[in-house]
Amino acid sequence: METLNDNRLIVSASPHVRSQETVASIMWTVVAALIPAVLFSIWQFGVKAALVYAFCIGGAVGCEYAIQKLRGVEVTIDDGSAFLTGLLMAMCLPPGLPWFMCLFGAVMAIAVAKHTMGGLGYNVFNPAHVGRAALLASWPVAMTSWTTMPSVLDGVTSATPLGILKQQGFEQVVAVFGNSGNLLQAMFFGTRNGSIGETSTVLLLLGGLFLIYRGIINWHVPVSMIGTVGILAFFISGQGVTGALFHMMAGGLVIGAFFMATDMVTIPITVKGQVIFGVGAGLLVMLIRTVGGYPEGVCYSILLMNCVTPMIDRFVQPKRFGVGGERA
Amino acid sequence: MSAVRGLWQIFVNGLFESNPIFRLALSLCPALAVTSNVYNAFGMGMSVLFVITANNMAVSLTRKLINAKVRVPVYITSIATIVTVVQLVLEAYFPRLYQELGIYLALIVVFAIILARAEVFAAKNPIIPSMVDGLGMGAGFAGAMVLIGVIREVIGNGTILDIPLFGPNYAPALIMILPAGGFITIGLLIAFFNHLTEVRKQAREKLALQEGGETA
Amino acid sequence: MSSETNVVKVAANLTLACLVSGLVIAGVYSITAPEAARQKELAKTQAMQELVKEADQFAPIAGKTGWFEAKKGGKVLATVLPSESKGYGGPIKLLVAVTPEGKVHDFKVLGHNETPGLGDNIKKPKFKDQFPGKALAQLNVVKQPVADGSAIEAITGATISSKALTVAVREAVEAVAAAKTSATPDHVAGTQPITDPERLQVLRELIPAATGFHTVVGKTAWVAVEKGDQLLAYVLPAESQGYGGVMRLAVAVSTDGKVLAAKTMAHKETIRRADEALAPAYLQNFVGLSLSDLAGGKSVDAIAGATVTSKAVLACVTKALGDVNDYQSGVKG
Structure with missing residues (x-):
């Protein structure tokens, strides 16, 4: 060496x-x-x-x-x-x-x-x-081509829920799954279409909690990011709690928040910075999902927040002992 | 003999050691904007080659007449004139190129590399070396443009000069003809040229060390 | 050296530079300008030639800038015209060829800013080849595959571009159809087709069977309605005093003097049941009525509780029938 x-x-x-x-x-x-x-x-x-x-x-x-x-x-x-x-x-x-x-x-x-x-x-x-x-x-x-699922599960094999939401509106998403209860259940257990590893909210959540328990990631980014999406969706999706839960489980948000946005190299160092990162990413996710051209925006929002990570770090830099502050 | 060798040195300098795009990192705007296919990249390269050579000659020819206080306005006037001439000629004889280069053609006026060569080289040298410097820099620029263009067109469109390379089933990686692909290509090429320079420098040092002071 | 000579020198320098520059550009321009103009002309005919390959002549159409008739041995093969619509990344500019039967011959994309690999597939044969032979009614974009060719199948992932392009082609076909109807029957000589999209929307809803709408000579706000090349009806505004103020109806009167349709355009009625008297359901009762019917005592019952409004509606319809009667006897006599 x-x-x-x-x-x-x-x-x-x-x-x-x-x-x-x-x-x-x-x-x-x-x-x-x-x-x-x-x-x-x-x-x-x-x-x-x-x-x-x-x-x-x-x-x-x-x-x-x-x-x-x-x-x-x-x-x-x-x-x-x-x-x-x-x-x-x-x-x-x-x-x-x-x-x-x-x-x-x-x-x-x-x-x-x-x-x-x-x-x-x-x-x-x-x-x-x-x-x-x-x-x-x-x-x-x-x-963006979603092939049908050949699984034994009784899953819905069509466009992704977010894709349907973008193209045809929330009523259609609910209609495809029968009712909103079925929809949320499918979102939670993963019997729906989507990217390979993003479908099963419950298993990703378990994995994420395990990592938090082991101290490998901390909870600030996932909670602030998913929380921001949930709160925004509650107010702007027009579907109240159902809309909030739907947006929190849809697309790559859970895997993104727990496994990508916690990549310690690309996110701010301080807890305050990490919360800013999570909230910013959550805002961007909802911005892209509701206003943007793409149905899903987790990937772009995390990359965009990666961009400003050095800036966040600068703003929330902890003060060194004896530096700054007002003198009495 | 040595005069010719001197001129050759000036020419080669523009090609490699002071390549406008890869070594001087000047004129990156057109290198990004019009290199999504080889035809445009080559057309732009040739236009710049012509402008930089003609301007170097004009500046060198008039270098004793121009008052130092107004040299920059005069240079810019000269460049603008030559670019306008290029524009008129392309419009008349190469309409497709003229259309595709669009605004970037007029922007040649403000390419840093052209004013830089006028100021750094042509204003201080006689006409022949100035011309050769223009040719070398222009060729370096055009070569770099074509290199970027080839990489981007082949990967991003599966063609070279619009001729399909891989048959109809090839699904090209579109990112390469989008701006992002331009940035990635240029970044990687600059890194490669930096690496090459480093390797050559080390080799030369080694050689000098071995041969002692003989060849200095 | 004094500063004065310096200023003079500087000025001379700049003046000379600009003078030389001007001379050079002027010289080059005088050589290239004719060639550039020729090239432009050539590019245009080339584009048209590509569009209508069999044609041997392209004659400009008088009164329509950019419109050409593609002919072969004097026979008109197609009308070539420019069209434009808003795509995903900006305007999509087209040259469309329309056959004399009012079907799409072909189109050529002149300029666009659609996403490479997605939107720019509008130029690819898979999408483009759906168009030739399509009539106006078949120019609708659907997302599912269509087996019988009754519609245009959108490009996967580029619905907006597909729709924009189809709209541009559609508008070109409509424009040609409008120009044609305006060219034949006498009633439209010297008139303009209606182009305001909002107005067209109202007119189409009023008379779904119509194929063309034109202004009427000497009658502001009147619209002549055609079906094929036959004059079908006139649509005209009629006003009368209602309970709360002046109300205005648009009334369609057929050429044989009967009410074809009516629609409330504006009113100031506020009483409780007035809405009922102004609603389409009530106006429907007037359809088929003529002036002689009214003279013979046949009429429409007023809505109870909104007698004044009902009467005002009747007054509007009567007035419209009378106006059309006067106009037609004036034209014929």
Whole structure:
């Protein structure tokens, strides 16, 4: 580890990763927290979803390996960070996405979003969401084509609930599911269409709570982000509590809030900053869902808030002891 | 012999060492805006090549007549004249290019690289080296534009000069012909050129170290 | 060196630069201008030639800027005209060719700002080839696949662009149809087609069978209604004094002097049952009435509790029938 010795006194950008084991254990714990939702999605969408997982994870890990070799730095594919990026990206993609698109997204996530910024710990944007955004810009039709679910579940196999909401209004969403009770139930348990890993609110919630319990993420961003969406939806969706619950469970909000917007590298450091981040992201989600051209905006809102993270950090910087404040 | 070699040095300087886009990072606006296909990128490159060469010659020719106080207005007048001429010619003989370049054609007037070469080089050098400098810089610019254009058109549209490359089943990655793809391409290319410069510098240092002071 | 000579020198410098610049541009312009104009003309005919491949001549249509008749050996193949509508990213500009039968021949996108890969698929054959041969009634965008070609199937993910394009084509077909009807029957000589969309909407609701609407010579606010190239009726405003003030109805009177339809346009009635007397259901009772019916004592019963309003409505209808009668006997006599 000659290079490591040379750089021993260089202070890198935060967060300061103290040891390799910590990174690996964090990453693999997050992966473990996602496993129930992943298994559910494979059961729900079948082999198509499994292939998307395989190509995204394979692409991400392979790309990480190739670039680390090329850069002449230590190869760290066993720390699980590339694996997790690939996994999270796959969970935000529609089932049945062609293999080359999965690989393209993985390369965008790892090569462009992560390694051009300096690698693990330096990336400004959440790599998985960068991959998804690049795919959405590149193949808008494939990225919004929802294939039918071949699962044994009695799920509704049509456009995504948010897609129907955008095109035909809330009445139609309710009509598709029978009644609003059925709708909320489907949203909660995941018997509905959507991106591979975003459908089952309950399993994602369990995974998220597990991570909070283990102290890997804290609750401020998920709660402020989902809460903001809920409060806004209560007032502006015109559907009261049903609308609020619908918007809180719809689309990629739960997975985004718990697993993407908690990526410690790309969000503010302080609790105050994290709450600002969560509220801002929630505002943007509702802005895009109700006013924008796309049915769903979790990916863009988190990326946009990633943009302003350094600024938030600046504004809510804790005062150093003895500096600032008024003198008596 | 050495005079020709000197001119060659000036020319090559614009191509690589001081490449306007990749090394000087000037004129990035057109490099983003009109490189979504090779045809436009090449047309823009040639237009700039012509403007920068003609302007360098005009400035060099009149460098002793121009009062230093008003040199910038005079340079801009000269550039604007040449750009207008290019515009008129393109409109008459290359209507498609004229349409597609649109506003960016007129914007050549304010490209930093052109005024920069007039100020830095042509105002201090005789006409022949000034012309060669213009050609070198223009060729460097045009080459960079075409390189970006090729990458973006091939990946983002599956064609090169509108000729399909991969058959009808290829689904191109649209992001590459959108502005975001332009930023990514240029960023990666600049990184690549920086890396190349670094490698060449190291190699040269190594060589100098080995050969001692002989070749200095 | 004194500052004065400096100022003179500076001024001379700038003047000379501008002079040279002006001369150069003027010189180049004098050479390229004719060529540029030729190229523009060429591009135009080329676009039209692509649109109507069989045509050997494009004759401009008098009184319509940008309209051309595509002819082959003197026979009119299609009318070529520009059209425009608002797409997703800005205006979509088209050149549309319409056959003499009023069907779409083809169209060509001249300019657009739609999203690459989505909206710009309006140029792709899969979408574009749906248009040729379609009549006005078939120019509607649907999202489901259509087997019998009775409608236009939208591009997946680009409904707005698909709709905008179809609207532009539709408007072109309508414009050609309007120009045609205005060209044939005598009653529309020297008149204009109605173009105000709000007014058209009201007129269409009033007389669903109509195919064209024109102004009437010498009669402000009158509308001549055509079905095919036959004059069907006149729509005219009629006013009378109601209970609360002047009320205005739009009354459609057929060419044989009968009420075809009526609609309340404005009123100041406030009494309780007045609404009933102004509602479409009550106005429907007047349909079919003629002046001779009224003279013979046939009429429509007033609404109890709104007698004044009912009478005012009747007065409007009577007035409209009388006006049309006068106008027609004046035209014929």
